[in-house]
Amino acid sequence: MLEAYIRNRLKEKEILLMTHIVLGYPSFEDSFRIIEAMVEAGVDLMELQIPFSEPIADGPVILRANQRALHQGATVEGCLDLAQRVAETFDISFLVMTYYNIAFRYGERRFVTAMAEKALRGAIIPDLPPEEGQEFLEAMVEHDVAPVLIFSPLTSNERMEYLSAFARGFVYCVARKGVTGANTDFSRELESYLSRCRKATSLPLALGFGIKEKADIDFLKGKADIAVIGTQTIRIVEKEGVASVGGFIRSLR
Amino acid sequence: MLEAYIRNRLKEKEILLMTHIVLGYPSFEDSFRIIEAMVEAGVDLMELQIPFSEPIADGPVILRANQRALHQGATVEGCLDLAQRVAETFDISFLVMTYYNIAFRYGERRFVTAMAEKALRGAIIPDLPPEEGQEFLEAMVEHDVAPVLIFSPLTSNERMEYLSAFARGFVYCVARKGVTGANTDFSRELESYLSRCRKATSLPLALGFGIKEKADIDFLKGKADIAVIGTQTIRIVEKEGVASVGGFIRSLR
Amino acid sequence: MINRRYYGQFGGAYIPEILVSTFDHLVSAFEEAKNDPGFWQEYEEIMSTYSCRPTPITFAENLTRHFGGARIFIKREDLNHTGAHKANNVMGQGLLVKRMRKSRVIAETGAGQHGVATATMAARFGFKCTIYMGEVDVVRQSPNVFWMERLGAEVIPVKDGTRILKDAINEAFRDWVTNMDDTHYVLGTACGPHPFPEMVSYFQSIIGREARRQILERESRLPSGVYACVGGGSNAMGIFSGFFDDPVELVGVEAGGEGLETGRHASRLASSDGTVGVAQGYKTCFLQDSDGQMKETHSVAAGLDYVGVSPILASLRDKGRVRFEATTNSEVLDAMSFTLKKEGLIPALESAHAFAQAFKEVPDLKQDDIILINQSGRGDKDIFTIADAFADPKWQEFIRKKAEEYRA
Amino acid sequence: MINRRYYGQFGGAYIPEILVSTFDHLVSAFEEAKNDPGFWQEYEEIMSTYSCRPTPITFAENLTRHFGGARIFIKREDLNHTGAHKANNVMGQGLLVKRMRKSRVIAETGAGQHGVATATMAARFGFKCTIYMGEVDVVRQSPNVFWMERLGAEVIPVKDGTRILKDAINEAFRDWVTNMDDTHYVLGTACGPHPFPEMVSYFQSIIGREARRQILERESRLPSGVYACVGGGSNAMGIFSGFFDDPVELVGVEAGGEGLETGRHASRLASSDGTVGVAQGYKTCFLQDSDGQMKETHSVAAGLDYVGVSPILASLRDKGRVRFEATTNSEVLDAMSFTLKKEGLIPALESAHAFAQAFKEVPDLKQDDIILINQSGRGDKDIFTIADAFADPKWQEFIRKKAEEYRA
Numbered sequence A, B: 001m002l003e004a005y006i007r008n009r010l011k012e013k014e015i016l017l018m019t020h021i022v023l024g025y026p027s028f029e030d031s032f033r034i035i036e037a038m039v040e041a042g043v044d045l046m047e048l049q050i051p052f053s054e055p056i057a058d059g060p061v062i063l064r065a066n067q068r069a070l071h072q073g074a075t076v077e078g079c080l081d082l083a084q085r086v087a088e089t090f091d092i093s094f095l096v097m098t099y100y101n102i103a104f105r106y107g108e109r110r111f112v113t114a115m116a117e118k119a120l121r122g123a124i125i126p127d128l129p130p131e132e133g134q135e136f137l138e139a140m141v142e143h144d145v146a147p148v149l150i151f152s153p154l155t156s157n158e159r160m161e162y163l164s165a166f167a168r169g170f171v172y173c174v175a176r177k178g179v180t181g182a183n184t185d186f187s188r189e190l191e192s193y194l195s196r197c198r199k200a201t202s203l204p205l206a207l208g209f210g211i212k213e214k215a216d217i218d219f220l221k222g223k224a225d226i227a228v229i230g231t232q233t234i235r236i237v238e239k240e241g242v243a244s245v246g247g248f249i250r251s252l253r
Numbered sequence C, D: 001m002i003n004r005r006y007y008g009q010f011g012g013a014y015i016p017e018i019l020v021s022t023f024d025h026l027v028s029a030f031e032e033a034k035n036d037p038g039f040w041q042e043y044e045e046i047m048s049t050y051s052c053r054p055t056p057i058t059f060a061e062n063l064t065r066h067f068g069g070a071r072i073f074i075k076r077e078d079l080n081h082t083g084a085h086k087a088n089n090v091m092g093q094g095l096l097v098k099r100m101r102k103s104r105v106i107a108e109t110g111a112g113q114h115g116v117a118t119a120t121m122a123a124r125f126g127f128k129c130t131i132y133m134g135e136v137d138v139v140r141q142s143p144n145v146f147w148m149e150r151l152g153a154e155v156i157p158v159k160d161g162t163r164i165l166k167d168a169i170n171e172a173f174r175d176w177v178t179n180m181d182d183t184h185y186v187l188g189t190a191c192g193p194h195p196f197p198e199m200v201s202y203f204q205s206i207i208g209r210e211a212r213r214q215i216l217e218r219e220s221r222l223p224s225g226v227y228a229c230v231g232g233g234s235n236a237m238g239i240f241s242g243f244f245d246d247p248v249e250l251v252g253v254e255a256g257g258e259g260l261e262t263g264r265h266a267s268r269l270a271s272s273d274g275t276v277g278v279a280q281g282y283k284t285c286f287l288q289d290s291d292g293q294m295k296e297t298h299s300v301a302a303g304l305d306y307v308g309v310s311p312i313l314a315s316l317r318d319k320g321r322v323r324f325e326a327t328t329n330s331e332v333l334d335a336m337s338f339t340l341k342k343e344g345l346i347p348a349l350e351s352a353h354a355f356a357q358a359f360k361e362v363p364d365l366k367q368d369d370i371i372l373i374n375q376s377g378r379g380d381k382d383i384f385t386i387a388d389a390f391a392d393p394k395w396q397e398f399i400r401k402k403a404e405e406y407r408a
């Protein structure tokens, strides 16, 4: 169960690392090797994005990764198979990240049971507010797949409470307005936002959007439980190749 | 006096020939040589057109001759000088043909006295109905420059009478609708039109527009007093050169 | 708490959390405006002074005589300022932006019509303006890019995805999630998350309100059928909404492209290729593969070249209230030529789809029936597309000469 | 007996004998129509259903604020079908052609606007249609040629003379003297032999009648000044005629081209270069040399690029009733850009002359004064000219790409 897994790890580590990759980019083989490298480098959680043709919440880097993956023929089936393979191979928790249409077309219940069977611990669906996805989210809960919900700096306290009622595992707090990949300034403002999040939920907090280096992560220690590195790892792979991913991750600790 | 000149010639000839040229086209020298050749070939009357930039009543051939003459710098002064020279050199009657703006800009009275001084016997102004040009036409009469007016197949009998009241020398009957240079069919219709003209005026009748060859002129014998060859001579000059003009004119008799 | 609105199984608001408060704000601003009796008046006032509303209905006497069936009337949205019904929507949203005290607008555009309309609205209201346009469309609709920039708008070519309308919409959303504080996204058609389908239809309903009144005044009876082309669905919703409660058949005409059988079309409701999905923030029938990835669409009319369609229209199809048909590129070009020569009217290629379908059906209607065709826009902005469609040699020669001038 | 009509020393009917009966017929048909109370009604009816009359007046709030002088209103002739006031004249003459039972119309065109308008009218009324257009204009106004042909008109490039508007007029007359039995010559402006200046002004007077009523309804007072561009003079006559009997200053704006001092312009009344002459069948101020040969004219706006001007306007200048000014090409382009950015309006280059002059004068007027500018047409048909005027690099790139497609 995802929350327990996180709390356990938090006994040893002051802050956990979650990374994000797009399945099938640059290729399925590379995806596997990147995941392997990340796990070896001590990542605690991973978001595996099933590519979608219309990723409106993603910035240019992840957007293009989605397109490339699709262009090279990545299918939902193929992505789930790879997800299963890594989930069975490595002993960290893997989550699915994708847009609602992927699950909707696959069949909500079918998608949930697939995730459960493939030992995927949770799912992040950025374009699915609980108002639109209640049944789907509840089905995940039934099958022990944590529906990971999102808080934003513009989310009111009332709404944070409303959201956390549906959330399991942890809450994904986006650091700022905008899409993935842009810069974030790690400021007092961010700090007070995180304490608002704390008040609203008893679940662990992940902070994502714009984390690039050790300093960012140090800043988050004591304020968040999980630091999410998304776009930056993709940039590293693109610039320096799969081999250098491990080094990058280690540099963050 | 133009009418007398015509009646005299008609004693010897069944029908007179009037030709038309554009002064300054292809050049003033050529104009002189063409006139010379025509006179030698036995032409009885000549229309000397002073070129104008907007000759709306003329067809493509004469239109272009106007433009070329202007393009080569033909001025009104230059045209009047050449007119004077030929009028003094050759013993046939010369008329001015031009559009009203040329006379208007030159000054109506000044233009009339100039024509008189230069021994030009008449003037044809195709865009000047007597309603617009009464004074100008009367001034011509005073100075013995015959205002040659125009009848058309669409002119009513009443209007023919109205027009002939202003006319001197002869009346220019256009054979058909349209502009200069197109074909005319010499038919019974034309014949009855000419007899309408006869009834309307006691002046000699010239018929113009589309006369190209001896047959046309033979058709007119007994029906009109003057046959006008306009466009065709220009075509000859363009195709076969100045030298061949004389031969063409002779071929018409 | 998000406001959602469904039409049958379609609609909703599938938006990232970061936009929820922005949509809440927009929904309440729109609701207030709707309930303020002065607002619609203000809207009609500006449309009658800045554009020329009410746009007339024209009796197409020659077309009527030619087909020998029902009498054909044409609603003249082409006479609007900037040449299409798009003006209605942008001016309405412009008034709303003023109420929300925002200072910048963004918009997507495909054909460029909505982009030009938005740029004029922004100039008129004094808003900053950024237009997102797929790189493919930037090239094929360059004249509109020229005007948008002359109007003071920034035009950003979208180089990602299929680089057409849908990608421009995605990019506009990306801008919005960053700049929602001072920026309103002027969506150009009756699609997207609630309240856009309802809001855009509300502003476009001015077409149907006028048309119903005009036809009754003139003919003292209702038309038996109303024809409109369907891209996102805003001009169709606009004219149809005037007749929902009447015994009037409503016909929506989609882009049949190279023919439904070829798969190269943009028909989401008339063809069997459209399937229910969720993208760009709303649920409707999309042209997508079995995984849910959106397909490429094809139409001679850039404004109809879109994967989604208004959720309201999707549900009206299910209800059987609106019939959907598709006409092919070549049928559309024929209908356009014919309308030009017979009536001296110049429909946009989009609008010509409605004409083409009406021409198929009108001969079988009774002579004392009336049909109404919505001419959503004018074709003279499409000259490059149309000249290409007709492969006009003189035009090509002219362009070659021009190009040489520019090289010189 | 010919009907003539003079305005001061200007006007008349200097026509070849062969056309006299045709003009007699036209004059009486026009007189009958004018005296038939049903005729103007029929005219207003067709203009309100086929075009969108009454065209609105738009309050230019941003321009007014910017200049800080009089309140600026704009009469929106650009919203007419085919995008200019030309529609008024052609539809009016079309009704007359029907009355005269003729089956063919011919027209000259410079900018192409009048040609397109005539072609739509001919399509609408079912007349055969031939348009004469100077070869130079055929090249620079090719988009309009494309539309005329699509509308079913035959476009004949005039290769004689200076190959522009005046030569097209001569050529139209040459056609007419041959085909007057079934053909009417739809002259495009308030020039030419009687009855054209009066007749065209009569149909265009719908602009001024509406504008006067509209401004009084809205502001309950008259403007202090009215601005219109002057090519042949029809849009100016149209709007001015609404205010002849009022204490309203009327300002006609001619094409200053590259500057009056350069001699490269088309200013017949504002410059000292215009002199009285007779050509194309009427007497007015022409740009001609001392021999009476017509000169070449110069303007960025093809529609103002003409040697003659309405005899009615020439006499109104002598009477001091209308003041004439000229604005240069560059002033006009600035005024156009500014209007685009400030109001989202897209004036034709011709119309922009009126804007440019008004902008010079409005800052000195009292804030509670009103001025009215006639936006005679829309600029989007002029895109090639305007893009060239602004030497827009993206546009040139686009055209080069297109040309390559066509070469391929």
Ligand SMILES: Cc1ncc(COP(=O)(O)O)c(C=O)c1O
Binding pocket: C084, C085, C086, C110, C111, C112, C113, C114, C188, C189, C190, C229, C230, C231, C232, C233, C234, C235, C236, C302, C303, C304, C348, C350, C351, C376, C377, C378
């Ligand atoms: C003239 C015209 N008609 C129709 C459309 C299609 O849009 P909608 O279906 O929203 O009316 C467009 C879109 O650009 C358009 O420009």
Ligand SMILES: Cc1ncc(COP(=O)(O)O)c(C=O)c1O
Binding pocket: D084, D085, D086, D110, D111, D112, D113, D114, D188, D189, D190, D229, D230, D231, D232, D233, D234, D235, D236, D302, D303, D304, D348, D350, D351, D376, D377, D378
């Ligand atoms: C938009 C526009 N305005 C003005 C003119 C000038 O004509 P007029 O002076 O007769 O109004 C033209 C002529 O083509 C035109 O197209």
